Amino acid sequence: MLVFVGAAQVAPAADLPRGLDPGADADAFPSTYVPAPSQPLAITGATILTGTGEEIAGTILVRDGKIEAVGAGLAIPPGYALIDGHGKWVTPGVIDIHSHLGAAGSPSVPANDDTNEASSPNTAEVWIEHSVWPQDPKFRLARAAGVTTLLLLPGSSNLFGGRSVTVKNVPADTVQAMKFPGAPYGLKMACGENPKSVFGGRGRSPATRMGNVAGYRTAWINAADYARKWDKWRTDGGTGDPPKRDLQLDTLAGVLKGEILVHNHCYRADEMAIMVDIAHDFGFRIAAFHHATEAYKLAPALATEGICVATWAEAWGAKMESFDGIEENAAMIDAAGGCAIIHSDDGLLIQRLNQEAGIALAAGRAAGLPVSRGDAVKWFTLNPAKAMGIADRTGSLEIGKAADIVLWNADPLSVYARADKVWIDGATVWDRADPRFQAPSDFLLGQPGQDFAR
Amino acid sequence: MIARALATLSLLASAPVAAQTVAIIHGRVLTMGPAGEIADGTVILRDGKVVAVGAALATPTDARVIDAMGKIVTPGLVAPVTSLGLAELRSLAGPDDRSSTNDGISAAFDAGDGLNPDSVLIPVARLGGITRSIVTPGYDLKAGRTLLFAGQAAAVQLGSGGPMLVRRGVAMVLAMGEEGAERAGGSRGAALASLAIALDDVRSYARRRADYDRGETRALSLSRIDLEALIPVIEGRMPLLVTVNRASDIREMLAFAHTQRVKLILESASEGWRVAAEIARAGVPVLLTPIENVPASFEMLGATLSNAQRLHAAGVLIGFEGNGPDREREQRHNAGAVVAEGLPYAAALAAITINPARIFGLADRIGSLEPGKEGDAVIWDGDPLETASRPVAIFIRGVVQPMTSRQTELRDRYIQQVRKPQ
Numbered sequence: 001m002l003v004f005v006g007a008a009q010v011a012p013a014a015d016l017p018r019g020l021d022p023g024a025d026a027d028a029f030p031s032t033y034v035p036a037p038s039q040p041l042a043i044t045g046a047t048i049l050t051g052t053g054e055e056i057a058g059t060i061l062v063r064d065g066k067i068e069a070v071g072a073g074l075a076i077p078p079g080y081a082l083i084d085g086h087g088k089w090v091t092p093g094v095i096d097i098h099s100h101l102g103a104a105g106s107p108s109v110p111a112n113d114d115t116n117e118a119s120s121p122n123t124a125e126v127w128i129e130h131s132v133w134p135q136d137p138k139f140r141l142a143r144a145a146g147v148t149t150l151l152l153l154p155g156s157s158n159l160f161g162g163r164s165v166t167v168k169n170v171p172a173d174t175v176q177a178m179k180f181p182g183a184p185y186g187l188k189m190a191c192g193e194n195p196k197s198v199f200g201g202r203g204r205s206p207a208t209r210m211g212n213v214a215g216y217r218t219a220w221i222n223a224a225d226y227a228r229k230w231d232k233w234r235t236d237g238g239t240g241d242p243p244k245r246d247l248q249l250d251t252l253a254g255v256l257k258g259e260i261l262v263h264n265h266c267y268r269a270d271e272m273a274i275m276v277d278i279a280h281d282f283g284f285r286i287a288a289f290h291h292a293t294e295a296y297k298l299a300p301a302l303a304t305e306g307i308c309v310a311t312w313a314e315a316w317g318a319k320m321e322s323f324d325g326i327e328e329n330a331a332m333i334d335a336a337g338g339c340a341i342i343h344s345d346d347g348l349l350i351q352r353l354n355q356e357a358g359i360a361l362a363a364g365r366a367a368g369l370p371v372s373r374g375d376a377v378k379w380f381t382l383n384p385a386k387a388m389g390i391a392d393r394t395g396s397l398e399i400g401k402a403a404d405i406v407l408w409n410a411d412p413l414s415v416y417a418r419a420d421k422v423w424i425d426g427a428t429v430w431d432r433a434d435p436r437f438q439a440p441s442d443f444l445l446g447q448p449g450q451d452f453a454r
Numbered sequence: 455m456i457a458r459a460l461a462t463l464s465l466l467a468s469a470p471v472a473a474q475t476v477a478i479i480h481g482r483v484l485t486m487g488p489a490g491e492i493a494d495g496t497v498i499l500r501d502g503k504v505v506a507v508g509a510a511l512a513t514p515t516d517a518r519v520i521d522a523m524g525k526i527v528t529p530g531l532v533a534p535v536t537s538l539g540l541a542e543l544r545s546l547a548g549p550d551d552r553s554s555t556n557d558g559i560s561a562a563f564d565a566g567d568g569l570n571p572d573s574v575l576i577p578v579a580r581l582g583g584i585t586r587s588i589v590t591p592g593y594d595l596k597a598g599r600t601l602l603f604a605g606q607a608a609a610v611q612l613g614s615g616g617p618m619l620v621r622r623g624v625a626m627v628l629a630m631g632e633e634g635a636e637r638a639g640g641s642r643g644a645a646l647a648s649l650a651i652a653l654d655d656v657r658s659y660a661r662r663r664a665d666y667d668r669g670e671t672r673a674l675s676l677s678r679i680d681l682e683a684l685i686p687v688i689e690g691r692m693p694l695l696v697t698v699n700r701a702s703d704i705r706e707m708l709a710f711a712h713t714q715r716v717k718l719i720l721e722s723a724s725e726g727w728r729v730a731a732e733i734a735r736a737g738v739p740v741l742l743t744p745i746e747n748v749p750a751s752f753e754m755l756g757a758t759l760s761n762a763q764r765l766h767a768a769g770v771l772i773g774f775e776g777n778g779p780d781r782e783r784e785q786r787h788n789a790g791a792v793v794a795e796g797l798p799y800a801a802a803l804a805a806i807t808i809n810p811a812r813i814f815g816l817a818d819r820i821g822s823l824e825p826g827k828e829g830d831a832v833i834w835d836g837d838p839l840e841t842a843s844r845p846v847a848i849f850i851r852g853v854v855q856p857m858t859s860r861q862t863e864l865r866d867r868y869i870q871q872v873r874k875p876q
């Protein structure tokens with residue numbers, strides 16, 4: 001279990017209420033997620049794509065919500081529920097590293113539009129979890145498509161859009177009950193057209209890409225200054241007046257301390273290179289570039305930097321900065337030894353990230369790149385988990401990890417694949433044959449869509 | 455055998471050449487016509503047309519022979535609602551000719567004008583197997599829009615070089631439901647009334663053109679050019695292509711079209727499944743994006759992946775769309791995704807080939823591999839609906855098409871830096 005570094009490192013400030021103490025308040029809306037009850041489980045005879053690149057024919061054993069064993073010829077202990085996987089396929093649960101579900105709720109009416117706090121170029125103080133409506137019908141649609149974990153992001157109207165939240169895709173009444181326990185926070189940043197057009201359009205900075213960069217650098221300078229003041233106050237024993245807490249600078253300072261991961265919406269190669277320079281200058285890491293349609297142009301450099309690339313296969317060209325998008329992007333990142341991810345940013349595409357990876361795989365192979373089916377499965381399982389800082393707990397079918405599993409009726413990279421069953425922490429959350437797991441969200445009750453699981 | 459076939463294909467693909475005689479042999483041919491599926495078939499294209507399709511056909515001596523052993527041959531795909539040729543980047547106004555804010559040009563706006571055959575979006579769509587499309591005008595999305603009709607759709611061909619336009623005025627495009635209501639002053643009733651007034655004015659104009667020109671008629675709700683453009687609609691020669699989603703809106707449009715005696719094509723129709731029998735009874739076809747299952751608005755609360763399958767089962771003629779101008783190539787994957795939901799495979803393939811041709815009155819020329827039809831064919835390296843499959847050769851009007859796009863050129867410029875040394 002990852003402990004909140006921010007909370008663990010700082011000296012207690014006994015005389016400060018939690019809400020005024022950036023260290024004490026880092027987990028202010030704590031996860032109340034509790035795995036649903038589960039029983040020991042054995043899936044036999046399926047083709048298992050482990051998420052680590054391997055493809056094996058065998059059995060997977062689940063106990064206490066965790067992967068107990070994976071392999072060929074495993075003996076099944078007594079008392080295990082048996083799932084016949086012959087002719088079927090197993091993968092880790094699908095992870096979408098770029099989603100706005102719940103914050104951009106459906107129906108998409110202004111009242112449900114809570115993704116962009118587009119009131120200032122820097123809104124690092126907002127937390128997307130405060131916008132998440134767990135009844136968004138799209139969560140269930142994504143669950144039926146095998147999505148077990150999501151990174152929900154604010155933005156991308158601003159240079160700094162705010163904090164992300166990682167959720168388990170379980171039916172819930174509150175966002176706290178979905179929060180992935182111990183998952184690190186992320187900070188959404190955005191390059192390029194969005195911030196400059198949103199704010200430039202209002203006659204204020206940033207109106208250009210150079211204005212964007214000035215905005216990033218100014219913010220990091222302020223964040224470093226803020227972090228130093230708190231550090232000094234603590235080093236001095238927490239006596240005298242504490243610095244005034246600033247939620248915006250808290251988030252940025254958390255990035256500088258390595259506690260909060262940067263997720264950077266950035267399409268163009270030249271801009272990504274500038275963002276890397278900024279990160280070097282101020283001493284933080286970028287976990288992933290998102291959208292990143294031009295990542296293939298600097299694939300070796302991104303691999304060397306250890307920055308993941310979250311992208312699509314088919315989406316490109318909606319705007320100038322995505323004009324150079326190509327189907328082979330993920331495969332080229334992979335071939336360069338980098339960390340490729342297929343993401344959605346969309347309520348429809350999230351239901352077929354597996355298929356999108358299949359398209360990217362086919363494009364890569366047609367271009368002569370030696371990409372395996374196991375590699376392509378990593379693009380929507382282990383690699384996003386890595387970039388989200390939760391790969392020690394989910395994202396692959398390895399012993400001791402959470403039993404977040406999908407049983408597919410066909411090769412998951414096929415257009416015909418559907419999720420027959422989905423487990424989160426070993427508990428069934430979706431069963432295509434069992435209406436108990438197909439309940440519509442509260443919103444759809446009594447409405448024309450309530451009878452449809454998909 | 456396969457290696458030789460591929461070598462032949464790459465030779466052919468080096469540049470578009472003029473139509474000549476081509477014999478595609480040993481392919482599994484999904485004709486989408488009366489010949490059905492031919493396990494080991496030959497397709498012969500000559501002078502831009504399909505001249506023969508069948509098993510064990512003799513190969514003409516002058517033919518360029520393409521061995522399609524182990525591959526699948528289909529008609530070129532038809533995208534039934536696109537803006538290919540009318541827009542480049544969706545966010546860029548300069549090259550965007552999809553809509554007009556000019557109040558005097560509504561029904562008269564013709565998607566067949568201003569087409570750009572050099573759009574970089576076209577080769578990308580074509581590499582998804584799409585050889586034809588119906589270019590439909592859109593609406594200006596700015597606030598305060600008032601236009602009743604978006605304009606007229608045009609049938610185009612997506613062959614490299616040469617004019618795109620095939621036929622103008624294949625449909626009159628209109629959005630009703632929430633969007634139509636907004637444009638008509640805020641309510642569905644107002645939109646239906648506006649539409650009724652407009653058609654009534656067209657009838658009046660058509661009867662009394664001379665009086666109109668002398669200024670001796672009552673004031674009409676549309677400009678002269680718009681009134682002219684709507685005459686084929688009131689005469690039942692040009693269908694109204696109406697975007698609606700809510701079941702009640704579909705019902706009202708069916709009743710409206712019946713009363714007004716106009717031909718109707720429904721577009722989007724998220725809740726079509728709820729009134730599928732009525733749509734079938736009215737003989738009205740439906741164009742849809744079959745993967746659309748998110749209740750994205752209050753008029754789409756019943757959106758479901760089973761819509762296409764239910765409409766088809768009820769006997770409705772359906773055609774499938776892609777996912778926007780830059781993502782038209784996803785059309786075939788959209789079709790595959792609903793095969794997984796129970797739509798028969800042949801119905802899914804029909805929805806991206808022969809059905810759109812039928813719906814727009816083009817089935818005598820395109821949509822299937824039949825003698826006499828235009829020589830639009832695609833050779834695939836596998837199931838055309840699958841993620842893993844790609845076209846290996848594409849013919850439009852009998853002319854082999856380049857297998858390149860701006861995207862493949864970008865790929866080829868950068869791919870060397872990620873290839874591992876052998």
